[in-house]
Amino acid sequence: MTAVVQPDPIELTPRESAQDARRSQILDAARTCFARSGFRGASMQEICLEAKMSPGGLYRYFPSKEAIIEAIAQDERCGAAELVETMRGTGPLLDRMIGCAMGYFAYMRDPGACELMAEISAESLRNSEIGKRFAKIDDSVRDVMREVLTEAIEKGEMPEIADLDATIGVLQAAVDGIALRQIHDADLSLDRVEPLLRRLVAGLLGMKA
Amino acid sequence: MTAVVQPDPIELTPRESAQDARRSQILDAARTCFARSGFRGASMQEICLEAKMSPGGLYRYFPSKEAIIEAIAQDERCGAAELVETMRGTGPLLDRMIGCAMGYFAYMRDPGACELMAEISAESLRNSEIGKRFAKIDDSVRDVMREVLTEAIEKGEMPEIADLDATIGVLQAAVDGIALRQIHDADLSLDRVEPLLRRLVAGLLGMKA
Numbered sequence: 436m437t438a439v440v441q442p443d444p445i446e447l448t449p450r451e452s453a454q455d456a457r458r459s460q461i462l463d464a465a466r467t468c469f470a471r472s473g474f475r476g477a478s479m480q481e482i483c484l485e486a487k488m489s490p491g492g493l494y495r496y497f498p499s500k501e502a503i504i505e506a507i508a509q510d511e512r513c514g515a516a517e518l519v520e521t522m523r524g525t526g527p528l529l530d531r532m533i534g535c536a537m538g539y540f541a542y543m544r545d546p547g548a549c550e551l552m553a554e555i556s557a558e559s560l561r562n563s564e565i566g567k568r569f570a571k572i573d574d575s576v577r578d579v580m581r582e583v584l585t586e587a588i589e590k591g592e593m594p595e596i597a598d599l600d601a602t603i604g605v606l607q608a609a610v611d612g613i614a615l616r617q618i619h620d621a622d623l624s625l626d627r628v629e630p631l632l633r634r635l636v637a638g639l640l641g642m643k644a
Numbered sequence: 645m646t647a648v649v650q651p652d653p654i655e656l657t658p659r660e661s662a663q664d665a666r667r668s669q670i671l672d673a674a675r676t677c678f679a680r681s682g683f684r685g686a687s688m689q690e691i692c693l694e695a696k697m698s699p700g701g702l703y704r705y706f707p708s709k710e711a712i713i714e715a716i717a718q719d720e721r722c723g724a725a726e727l728v729e730t731m732r733g734t735g736p737l738l739d740r741m742i743g744c745a746m747g748y749f750a751y752m753r754d755p756g757a758c759e760l761m762a763e764i765s766a767e768s769l770r771n772s773e774i775g776k777r778f779a780k781i782d783d784s785v786r787d788v789m790r791e792v793l794t795e796a797i798e799k800g801e802m803p804e805i806a807d808l809d810a811t812i813g814v815l816q817a818a819v820d821g822i823a824l825r826q827i828h829d830a831d832l833s834l835d836r837v838e839p840l841l842r843r844l845v846a847g848l849l850g851m852k853a
Binding site: 471472473475476549550553554556557559560561562570597598600601602603604605607608609610611612613615616617618619620622623627628630631632634635636637638639641644 | 684758809810820828829840846847
């Protein structure tokens with residue numbers, strides 16, 4: 436999920452490859468700092484310390500905290516796109532949707548992933564530049580869901596839905612809520628959540644669980 | 645929801661009443677600041693400015709930012725307890741549960757309420773002292789839900805549930821997720837969310853919507 440978009444390995448010179456490793460090292464350190472102290476709370480100095488790099492070294496890769504956040508948003512966008520593609524596949528609609536959500540929950544259990552997501556959602560509410568950057572990810576997830584559900588309705592896999600846009604919003608909201616809560620709620624282990632999410636989604640979409 | 649617990653009005657001397665008003669003024673200002681800058685980002689100085697009070701005046705009521713946060717947590721606890729009581733009432737189980745959630749969504753639309761909730765959830769994930777303070781509210785909501793659902797099962801209002809604890813967690817998670825998202829998602833107006841939430845809850849609890 437967090438893989439940096441890299442050029443094809445065969446085209447890498449040793450220098451480029453070392454640069455990419457350095458870049459990843461900075462982004463990993465920044466994620467740790469943002470998860471711990473928030474986007475606003477974390478300083479470039481803290482990120483340098485965490486990455487074990489000098490400010491001079493770090494600034495050669497990223498001129499500002501904003502540039503680091505932008506790079507993380509870009510990585511998240513790629514990760515989300517990859518995950519959401521699993522919703523298209525073949526097989527029953529409900530299996531595909533639940534599979535995608537479970538993949539998201541598993542990803543959120545990576546150290547720091549969920550704290551970062553909570554930070555992102557706080558920034559989205561503030562409608563800040565940081566928030567807007569991440570809101571685009573949400574829009575693209577929504578677009579794929581609309582396509583997948585519209586196709587399923589056309590194929591007769593699920594009944595017509597009166598308010599597709601709000602249904603998608605409620606679905607996203609419920610899944611995001613579970614993704615956040617599962618981290619600190621011991622009752623919400625992946626195996627216990629799965630059958631419940633299936634009932635929830637089936638109820639919402641008017642399908643059999 | 646945000647009302648400060650006050651002594652009975654007839655027992656108020658004018659001085660106590662002025663003190664309470666002052667206290668409310670500080671807490672309202674602090675909520676605005678926390679919503680804007682976060683618990684960590686907001687300073688006592690910022691809160692003084694927002695409350696239009698001198699530091700000396702403010703410190704007479706609250707010796708520290710922690711004391712202010714504790715008072716807000718206490719207010720939130722009272723508000724949540726009041727709201728969650730509506731789940732007990734009479735009438736069909738689904739109506740009571742949806743009514744309670746809709747009241748929560750409406751409250752979250754108050755200026756700053758949702759930003760504060762996002763801040764609280766970020767702090768909960770960090771397992772900080774602030775987070776722990778607010779986690780108690782969540783526990784008490786869960787306790788009431790367990791009572792209400794257990795009684796409904798005993799009365800035959802809903803079918804037996806295999807995993808009640810996880811079901812309650814998923815329900816809380818979905819409702820929290822919707823509460824957050826409805827603020828910035830134009831599709832999630834209260835009137836459009838209500839029928840969808842009903843389908844979602846009915847599906848999860850194995851009831852007819």
